[in-house]
Amino acid sequence: MTIEFEAWLSALPKAELHLHIDGSLQAHRLLSLAKKNAIELPYSSVEEVEAAYEFEDLQSFLDLYYLGASVLIDESDFYHLMMDYLLKCKEQNIVHCEIMVEPQTYAPNGVEFSTMMAGFDRAIKQAESEWGQSTLLILSFLRHLSEDEALVTLQQAEPFRENFVAIGLASAEQGNPPKKFEQLYAMARAQGYRATVHAGEEGPAQYIWDSLNDLKVERIDHGVRCVEDADLVTRLANEQIPLTVCPLSNIKLCVFDTMQQHNVLELLEQGVLTTINSDDPAYFGGYLNENFLALHHDLGMTQSQALKLIRNSFEASFLPLGKKQEYASALQSQSAGIKL
Ligand code: HPA
Ligand code: ZN
Numbered sequence: 518m519t520i521e522f523e524a525w526l527s528a529l530p531k532a533e534l535h536l537h538i539d540g541s542l543q544a545h546r547l548l549s550l551a552k553k554n555a556i557e558l559p560y561s562s563v564e565e566v567e568a569a570y571e572f573e574d575l576q577s578f579l580d581l582y583y584l585g586a587s588v589l590i591d592e593s594d595f596y597h598l599m600m601d602y603l604l605k606c607k608e609q610n611i612v613h614c615e616i617m618v619e620p621q622t623y624a625p626n627g628v629e630f631s632t633m634m635a636g637f638d639r640a641i642k643q644a645e646s647e648w649g650q651s652t653l654l655i656l657s658f659l660r661h662l663s664e665d666e667a668l669v670t671l672q673q674a675e676p677f678r679e680n681f682v683a684i685g686l687a688s689a690e691q692g693n694p695p696k697k698f699e700q701l702y703a704m705a706r707a708q709g710y711r712a713t714v715h716a717g718e719e720g721p722a723q724y725i726w727d728s729l730n731d732l733k734v735e736r737i738d739h740g741v742r743c744v745e746d747a748d749l750v751t752r753l754a755n756e757q758i759p760l761t762v763c764p765l766s767n768i769k770l771c772v773f774d775t776m777q778q779h780n781v782l783e784l785l786e787q788g789v790l791t792t793i794n795s796d797d798p799a800y801f802g803g804y805l806n807e808n809f810l811a812l813h814h815d816l817g818m819t820q821s822q823a824l825k826l827i828r829n830s831f832e833a834s835f836l837p838l839g840k841k842q843e844y845a846s847a848l849q850s851q852s853a854g855i856k857l
Contacts, residue, residue: 532830535761540797595636683711690720717742759833763796776815
């Protein structure tokens with residue numbers, strides 16, 4: 518059954534909505550870029566890099582993640598980073614992706630906004646023309662930095678306004694509440710950006726409430742700690758506010774001890790608009806398909822549940838309605854016979 522499930526899942530058109538581009542930096546690319554840019558790393562082989570993928574919490578991961586991103590310097594580095602992920606999309610039949618880009622990560626290394634964008638844009642346009650890949654970018658801010666620093670980055674993004682569909686907020690959640698970025702979200706909304714935010718991964722359910730009420734976001738990244746507040750789960754379900762859940766990430770960062778304890782299928786059954794995503798696939802042991810396979814294997818996720826989760830991803834995307842409908846009907850025609 519597992520092999521059949523895998524073949525069935527691989528063939529379905531899918532969307533991914535929660536992916537940090539720096540989290541898709543594979544060990545071999547990390548090492549080759551470090552060599553090219555003469556950046557010293559404490560690793561000299563793919564095995565050594567991968568041996569470091571043991572994390573006890575979000576912060577222990579972020580330390581390695583920012584070290585990894587320090588090898589990205591010129592336009593071609595950003596092109597290769599993006600192209601490596603888009604090729605994975607092609608391989609896994611992820612026909613639409615929404616990718617978080619974090620310019621504040623590169624700025625301390627002297628990388629200009631325009632250098633980063635040129636590389637990313639070249640890869641995105643190539644993938645679109647070669648195999649019809651659909652890609653949207655999310656301008657994601659680092660919440661351990663100040664709101665003033667985020668506002669400077671928002672201003673630097675102005676010449677590239679058309680390249681981004683939304684803003685987001687990532688990095689250390691504990692101690693950096695949504696309220697810290699209220700002005701940023703208000704200004705971005707006034708400029709026409711749509712909005713998402715990481716909340717309820719390590720932070721409490723209250724951060725999800727505050728994200729909805731104070732930042733007025735349309736969707737929540739992770740959000741799995743919503744179960745600590747029944748009223749919140751009711752609101753998420755009633756208003757069909759999407760959660761971009763990342764199962765393998767949650768295990769690697771010890772949000773849940775084991776996949777058997779993961780709550781995504783319970784949330785799905787309670788009517789919450791849950792979606793499946795990989796977050797930082799190079800670091801967490803799997804891309805999108807592997808996340809679905811883990812749920813099938815460890816939680817007994819059925820084909821019907823998988824199909825609902827995939828359908829939800831198109832529904833929860835920042836695509837215009839017409840595009841969502843096109844993808845939904847393509848999915849429908851390829852999954853005939855599976856009851857929802
Ligand atoms: N949470 C917060 N920030 C992040 C993550 C995450 O899971 N991945 C990359 N940046
Ligand atoms: Zn994330």
